[in-house]
Amino acid sequence: MQAKSWQRTAFQLFNYLFLITISILCVLPLVHILAISFSSSAAVSAGEVAFWPVDMTLKSYSFILDNPKFLTSVGITLQRVVFGTIINLVLVVLTAYPLSIEEVVLGRRERHYFDGMNQHNPHIRYWNGTYYLYYMGTTYGGPVPGSGDHVSSERGTEVWNNKRIGLATSPSIAGPWTRMEQPLLEPRRGRWDCTATTNPSVAILADGTTYMIYKSREYASSTLQLGVAVADHPAGPFRRLSDDPILQFSNPDLHVEDPYLWHDGQQFHLLIKDDFKNDSSGLTGEWGAGVYATSADCLHWTICPEPKAYSRTVVWNDGSVKEMCNLERPFLLIEDGVPTHLFAATGTGEKAWHFDHTWNMVIPLAPPEPAVRD
Structure with missing residues (x-):
C-alpha cells in the first residue's frame, strides 16, 4: 500500500466541497418553504421572505389543523407507511434470502498457520461427492497495515515468499x-x-x-x-x-x-x-x-x-x-x-x-x- 498522493488528496477535497455544495442546495428550498409557513401573507406576497420568517405567525398551521380533512389525510398516510413498510420488508426478505451469505469459507486465523493472514485465488472443483477448494494463503508477523499505509518492498517480498497452496473441502x-x-x-x-x-x-x-x-x-x-x-x-x-x-x-x-x-x-x-x-x-x-x-x-x-x-x-x-x-x-x-x-x-x-x-x-x-x- 502506498501513501496518498497529492492528486488523490486534492480530488478528495474537491469531492467533499462538491457534495457539501449539493447538500446545501438541496436543503435551502426546504428552509425557504419553512420560513414562508411562519410568515404573514403580506410579507410572502411582497417577496420579503427568504430563509427566515417575516412577521412571525401561526395562522397557516391553525388553518390546517382546523380543517377536518387533515386528520383523514394523516390516517391514510400512516396506513400507507405501516402496510407499505411491512410489504416491502417481506418482499426484500424473500428476494434477498437466496443471495444471503451462508458462511465465510476462508478467513483469517492464528498467524502460525500458513494461511493465517490472507487467502486468495480460489479454484473450486467437484469430484465423487465432494467439493475441493484450492487457494493461495499467506501469513506474516508484525503490525497489520491499514488503508493508505506504506508497505516496504522488503516486507512485501517477505509476504510473497510465505505464499502456499491450501485446500478446503465440503460435501x-x-x-x-x-x-x-x-x-x-x-x-x-x-x-x-x-x-x-x-x-x-x-x-x-x-x-x-x-x-x-x-x-x-x-x-x-x-x-x-x-x-x-x-x-x-x-x-x-x-x-x-x-x-x-x-x-x-x-x-x-x-x-x-x-x-x-x-x-x-x-x-x-x-x-x-x-x-x-x-x-x-x-x-x-x-x-x-x-x-x-x-x-x-x-x-x-x-x-x-x-x-x-x-x-x-x-x-x-x-x-x-x-x-x-x-x-x-x-x-x-x-x-x-x-x-x-x-x-x-x-x-x-x-x-x-x-x-x-x-x-x-x-x-x-x-x-x-x-x-x-x-
Whole structure:
C-alpha cells in the first residue's frame, strides 16, 4: 500500500466541497418553504421572505389543523407507511434470502498457520461427492497495515515468499467447509521454486488422479515460472512430475502466470497470462493477453501457433470497445465439455495496476466451429 498522493488528496477535497455544495442546495428550498409557513401573507406576497420568517405567525398551521380533512389525510398516510413498510420488508426478505451469505469459507486465523493472514485465488472443483477448494494463503508477523499505509518492498517480498497452496473441502457448495492445517505443496530449497508455491489450478480426472499447475520463482523479481504436480487423490499428497518448470523460455523477459488447467477426456488444456517484461512483446505481442497451450501428459506443452486466446481489449454489448487495465486469473465455465464463458478479474484506470474500479468480468465465448469433413 502506498501513501496518498497529492492528486488523490486534492480530488478528495474537491469531492467533499462538491457534495457539501449539493447538500446545501438541496436543503435551502426546504428552509425557504419553512420560513414562508411562519410568515404573514403580506410579507410572502411582497417577496420579503427568504430563509427566515417575516412577521412571525401561526395562522397557516391553525388553518390546517382546523380543517377536518387533515386528520383523514394523516390516517391514510400512516396506513400507507405501516402496510407499505411491512410489504416491502417481506418482499426484500424473500428476494434477498437466496443471495444471503451462508458462511465465510476462508478467513483469517492464528498467524502460525500458513494461511493465517490472507487467502486468495480460489479454484473450486467437484469430484465423487465432494467439493475441493484450492487457494493461495499467506501469513506474516508484525503490525497489520491499514488503508493508505506504506508497505516496504522488503516486507512485501517477505509476504510473497510465505505464499502456499491450501485446500478446503465440503460435501456441499453451501458448506460447512473444512480447511487443511498444512499446505499441499512446499517450496524446495535450492530449486527454481524455492520461494513460494501459489496460484494453483487443478484438473481432476475421472479416477481421482489430480494434476496441479502452480507458480513460483527462484528469487525476488526473477522470472515467474510454472510447475506441475500430481496426486492419486484430489486432497493429495502431491508429488512433482519434474524437477524443472514447464514452458521454459530462453528469454528471461518471457514471464507467464495465472494458469487455468482443464482436461477434456483426451488431453490437457492450459490458459496462462502473457506477463512479459521490458517490452519484449512476449508470446502474443500484447501484455496481459491469454496464451493457449495443449499437452498429452501435463508436462510437455505445445503452445498454439496462434497463441492469443483472449485480449484485454473487450467489446461490450452496446458495441463500445474498451481496453481493460488488467485481465487476471482466467477461469472457464465448461458445459458438456465445451468452454462457454471466460471469467477474469479486471479493472479500469489509467494503466495496469492503477485502478479506480475492479470487478470480475464474464465474457461469452464463441461456439466452436464445426469440423470440416472431407
